Amino acid sequence: IMILNGRRIEERTEIAQDGGECWLDRHLRLNGFDPIPIDGRDPAAVAWAILEAEERLKRFTADPERHYPARLPYVIARTVKGFGFPGAGTNRAHNLPLEGNPRTDEAARAAFNAAAAALFVPPGELEAALGALATHDLQRRPLESGHPAARRAPADPTRPVPSWAAGPQSPMQAIDEWFVPFIDANPGLRVRLGNPDELRSNGMGRTLERLRHRVNRPERGLPEAVDGAVITALNEEAVAGAALGNKGGLSLIVSYEAFAVKMLGLLRQEIIFARRQREIDAPPQWFSVPLLATSHTWENGKNEQSHQDPTLAEALLGEMSDTARVLFPIDANSAVAALRGVYGGRGEVACLVVPKRIVPGLVDPVAAEALWARGAAVIHGDLAAADIQIVAIGAYQTREAIAAAARLERTGRRTCVTALLEPGRFRAPRDEIEARHTASTAELEEIFPERLPRLILTHTRPEPMLGLLRRLDGGPRRTRALGYLSRGGTLDTPGMLFANRCTWAHAAVACADLLGDAAGVLTPGEMAAVRGEAHPRILQVSPPEGSPL
Structure with a gap:
């Protein structure tokens, strides 16, 4: 429903000056929409338009000869800015319209x-x-407040036991291998996967073959279908919306880390609304929605710094950690x-920063489950015996941390x-x-003893962490x-680590x-390499003993 009040810049220059509502009607028809013009000042007209739009879609779906794309109903509600308030139709309508108290x-x-x-409607008429x-x-x-759509509480999904990795593997590939059996174990739950770019190149080829891209005209031999569950478009907010709108089913969002920043506004609205529900003791019951941020900052150098950006994780860590979860x-x-x-949670948006390249296996299944449980x-x-603690946040950071620890131990530390x-589990809680x-004081002391000095080696910028x-x-x-x-370019992972002073050698020093x-x-x-006085290749040629590099 578009409120056509003519006040926004694009409405004046692109609609009003080109012919107004009649021009917009023709424009929408040429672009595949089904316009419905109404008087936007009449509540009954708005209600009718919603019902009419639904009826038109029902007629389309009932037609066995239908052809996609469906013509999407588009209500044009004619009105003036600020209708019903002083200064309607003038610049006063953009702010507080009264000129006095x-x-x-x-x-x-x-x-x-x-x-x-x-x-105004007289009470009797109302x-x-x-x-x-x-x-x-x-x-x-039921009343709207009691409608099942407003109180969704589907039964817990079946979450199959993974085929755990026994050695080095791409984490995205491991996710792909688990996600397909997960889908198959829950045939009664609709799946929506929002994806703004390459799903297969990000390691989820099996998932793509199973769910298929949604397209209007599938090409033979490609993983495409009119009813495909993979919603792909070069519009990050739109594909995130396809997943977040699937409140009764299983949803997943997969994106390059740098591109996913464009989803932030939509994610925040979902997070804020879900948090408000928790605050009034009516927590949402839709299945939590994961966002996989991959091809990330430390492994994506082919397009220079445009593809090296940890902003999304940093921004989401600013939200309430019980609803916006950020995982590394x-x-x-x-x-x-x-x-x-x-997927065992409810009403959460969870950002997982996941490498797509092969990385060493660092934890067995029992340790992996314990890591999830405790954070x-x-x-x-x-x-208990350590003199110093290295806190690693991220896959490549953990690898460098272990290498640094090995060198320190070799020299007696x-x-x-x-x-x-x-x-977010270890922050100071805000309510x-x-x-x-979040962790209690006792739990914090158990994992991060106050007596130890510590180095934090993080995927993100250091200051927010x-x-x-x-x-x-x-x-x-x-x-x-x-x-x-914020150092980068067309660098490989070791180059990114060196440019940002995050190698095992920098950590050891x-x-x-x-x-x-x-x-x-x-x-x-x-040491000369660390100071920038020798070629950084020295740090790769002779890694410390015990390093998994």
Whole structure:
């Protein structure tokens, strides 16, 4: 429904000056829509238009000879900006239309009452209208507030046990291998997969073959169908909407990490509404919707810095962590465990930052499930005996952290590496609802002891993560963070790590500095590379002992 009031710039220049409603009607018909013009000042006309639009779609679907695309009903509601308020149709309608306080200004009060008279319905007429419409008992239908669509609570989906990875694997491929059996185990649930770009190149070929792209005219031999469940368009917000609108089924969004930032506005609206429902003790019951942000900052150099952007994860970490969950799997098993866990939740939007390239297997199935359950876990070294703790957030960061720990241990520093899957679980909660999702003081001390200095090695920019993890921060002398410094280009993963000072060598030096003695951690050649005085290839040619690189 378009409110055609002529005030926005594009309405004036692209519609009003080209012929107004008649021009728009022709334009919409040429572009595949089915326009329905109405008087936008008449509530009955708006109600009729909604019913008429539904009837037209029903007639289309009932026609066995129908051809796609369907002509989408498009209601044009003619009105003026600010109808029913003073200054309607003028620039005053863009802001507070009264020029005085109606409580103390008689002229303002009179202007308001005169304009609002157009909206006024005498109580007797209003009650009669309500009586005519309140036919729920007669028609045996629930009130809107009690309609099943408003109170969706589908039964828990079947979540099959994954075929766990036994070694190095692409986390996206592992997700693909689990997602197809998940779909097949829930035949009664409609699936919608929103995808703004290449699904197959992002490792989900089996899912594409199973669900197929939705197109109007399928090509023979391609994974396409008129009723395909993969909704693909170069409009990130539109494909996210296809998934988020599937409130009674299973949904998934897959996007390049940098492109997914364009979904943020829509995601925030969904998150805010779901959070409001929690606040009034009426939590939403639709299945949580995962967003896989892949081909991400640290592995996508073919298109330079336009494809290197961790902003989405950083922005979502600013939302309430009980409703907007941000996860950083470290390998194939932790990625599948996290996705499987998300589908066990309700009313959440979860962003999973997932590598598409093959990465080392770092956790077995039991450890992967434990990592999901607690949000963090020690994956290298002995926490009780350690002198310093490296907190790794992200797959490539975990790999570098383990390599740094190996070098530190070789030079006599006792180190442990803790993988932090869900940073939002360890923030300072901002209200009681978020506090139920976050770690208690005792749980925090168990995983992140206050006595230890620590280095945070993060997928994101370091500053937002330091702010989020204030409970882990012992101050500049005891806590440092390395992450994306907005340095990039046509670089491979080692090049990205070096350009952003996030290699194992940079991490080892930072840890040694926190311990008060950086001497002897690196060879002279490695130290020269860290300072930018030697070729960074030195850090790849001779990785430290124990490194999974």
